[in-house]
Amino acid sequence: MDIIExxxxxxxxxxxxxxxxxxxxxxxxxxxxxIWIKEGSVKVNDNPVKTNYKCQPQDRxxxxxxxxxxxxxxxxxxxxxIYYEDxxxxxxxxxxxxxxxxxxxxxxxxxVNGLMAHCQDLSGINGxxxxxxxxxxxKDTSGLLMVAKNDMAHESLVDQLVxxxxxxxxxxxxxxxxxxxxxxxxxxxxxxxxxxxxxTVTNVSSKEAVTHFNVIERYDNFTFVxxxxxxxxxxxxxxxxxxxxxxxxxxxxxxxxxxxxxNGQALHAGILGFEHPRTxxxxxxxxxxxLEFQQVLEQIKNNH
Numbered sequence: 001m002d003i004i005e006x007x008x009x010x011x012x013x014x015x016x017x018x019x020x021x022x023x024x025x026x027x028x029x030x031x032x033x034x035i036w037i038k039e040g041s042v043k044v045n046d047n048p049v050k051t052n053y054k055c056q057p058q059d060r061x062x063x064x065x066x067x068x069x070x071x072x073x074x075x076x077x078x079x080x081x082i083y084y085e086d087x088x089x090x091x092x093x094x095x096x097x098x099x100x101x102x103x104x105x106x107x108x109x110x111x112v113n114g115l116m117a118h119c120q121d122l123s124g125i126n127g128x129x130x131x132x133x134x135x136x137x138x139k140d141t142s143g144l145l146m147v148a149k150n151d152m153a154h155e156s157l158v159d160q161l162v163x164x165x166x167x168x169x170x171x172x173x174x175x176x177x178x179x180x181x182x183x184x185x186x187x188x189x190x191x192x193x194x195x196x197x198x199x200t201v202t203n204v205s206s207k208e209a210v211t212h213f214n215v216i217e218r219y220d221n222f223t224f225v226x227x228x229x230x231x232x233x234x235x236x237x238x239x240x241x242x243x244x245x246x247x248x249x250x251x252x253x254x255x256x257x258x259x260x261x262x263n264g265q266a267l268h269a270g271i272l273g274f275e276h277p278r279t280x281x282x283x284x285x286x287x288x289x290x291l292e293f294q295q296v297l298e299q300i301k302n303n304h
Contacts, residue, residue: 002064002065003062003063003064003065004062004063004065005060005061005062005063006021006024006060006061006062006063007058007059007060007061008020008055008056008057008058008059008061009057010057012055012057013054013055013056013057014054014055014056015054015055016051016052016053016054016055017033017037017042017044017049017051017052017053017054017055017061018030018033018034018037018051018052020055020061021033021042021061021063028151029151029152029154029155030155031151031154031155032124032151033051034051036063036064036065036066037049037050037051038051039066041063041064041065041066042061042062042063042064043061043062044059044060044061045059045060046060046062073102073107073112073113073116073131074107074108074113074116075113075116075117076108076109076113076114076116076117077114077117078113078114078117078118080092080111080114080115080118081093081094081095081287082118083144083285083287084283084285085119087121087149087150087278088148088149088150088152088153088276088277088278089146089147089148089149089153089157089276089277090115090119090132090146090147090149091144091145091146091147091272091283091285092111092115092144092145092147093142093143093144093287094111094137094142094143094144094145094269095142095290096140096141096142096263096264096290096292097139097140097263097264098110098111098139099111099139100112100133100136100137100139100145101133101136111145112131112132112133115131115132115147116131119149121149121150122147122148122149123148123149123150123151123153123154124151132147132148132149132154133145133147133148134146134147134148134154134157134158134161135161135232137269138235138238138265138267139264140250140252140263140264140265140267141170141264141265141267141268141269142267142268142269142287142290142293143170143268143269143270143272143287144269144270144271144272144285144286144287145269145272146166146272146274148277152277152278153277153278155277156275156277157274157277160274160275161232164230164231165274165275166272166273166274167228167271167272167273167274167284168228168229168232168269168271168272169226169227169228169229169269169270169271170226170227170228170229170237170267170268170269170270171216171224171225171226171267171268171270171289171293172224172225172226172227172237172241172248172265172266172267172268173222173223173224173225173248173249173260173266173293173296173297173300174222174223174225174241174246174247174248174249175221175222175246175247175248175249175255175256175259176221176222176223176245176246177218177219177220177221177222177223178213178215178218178223178225178246180215181214181215182212182213182214182215183212183213183244184210184211184212184213185209185210185211185212185213185240185241185243185244186208186209186210187201187209187240187243188201188202188203188206188207188208188209189201189202189206189207189209189233189234189235189236189239189240190202190203190204190205190206190207191205197253198235198253198254199233199234199235199236199239200239201239201240201243207231207233208231209231209233209236209239209240210229210230210231211227211228211229211230211231211236211237211240211241212227212228212230213225213226213227213228213241214226214228219300219301219303219304220303220304222249222300223246224297224300227240227241235253235254237267238251238253238254238255238265238267239254241254242254242255248265248266248267249262249265249266249296250262250263250264250265250266250296251264251265251267252264252265260296260299260300261296262292262293262296263292266293266296268287268289268290268293269287270286270287270288270289271284271285271286271287272284272285273285
């Protein structure tokens with residue numbers, strides 16, 4: 001445990017305390033500082049404050065930096081499909097069937113377990129069970145994910161997600177023949193009040209959700225589409241496509257029971273683009289459709 005004492009100067013008057021502290025030490029991210037403040041590890045003139053406290057000249061600030069929380073997630077050697085990596089970010093192509101981070105019932109075999117064996121420098125903003133994880137895709141969805149290797153990168157990538165500047169394009173096969181070449185689904189998503197494990201379009205305790213789609217090819221009873229996320233809600237594409245009457249092929253939660261022979265939903269996060277947190281260069285990556293997805297698509301074409 002480290003204890004650091006600071007004093008506010010006249011020039012720093014009215015600066016938010018979380019900004020003041022993150023500026024003081026470039027190694028402290030603003031998110032991390034906010035956590036310390038909420039935990040009571042930051043005091044001003046011997047009193048706890050809120051994250052929006054405005055510093056005043058001669059304020060005496062004491063920061064108690066707790067010892068790092070031991071990471072109780074086991075590193076596991078895996079053959080990860082890394083598309084890009086540098087000191088700040090990593091882009092990985094997650095296979096279908098892999099859970100992104102540990103949770104009750106899935107404490108091993110997750111992407112995080114593999115990432116921890118691959119590299120030790122992952123951001124800690126999301127805690128010990130989700131180091132480096134900026135966004136997620138479902139277990140049975142394959143495709144590209146960006147991973148933060150430090151808190152600076154994590155904050156930048158999260159800001160880009162919030163500002164809707166990250167490119168996330170998915171390929172999907174849905175039931176039914178969509179007659180419109182393209183469209184936008186703007187419908188809020190929240191927890192299903194009956195089935196708490198499912199999401200649904202609702203105005204109750206919901207969040208804005210926007211999905212754009214383009215038809216790639218139509219078949220007798222199926223459509224091959226590309227969906228672009230503007231927001232990133234849990235199960236968003238799966239819920240939205242069901243909402244407009246075209247549920248995903250193979251989706252065990254939101255689709256019909258009788259479907260094509262595929263393990264889980266036919267959904268692939270194929271294109272991912274973002275601004276590099278340090279260089280500010282726009283990077284974009286594309287992962288091809290996995291074999292199982294291609295085989296189902298070929299079967300549909302042959303039947304058509």
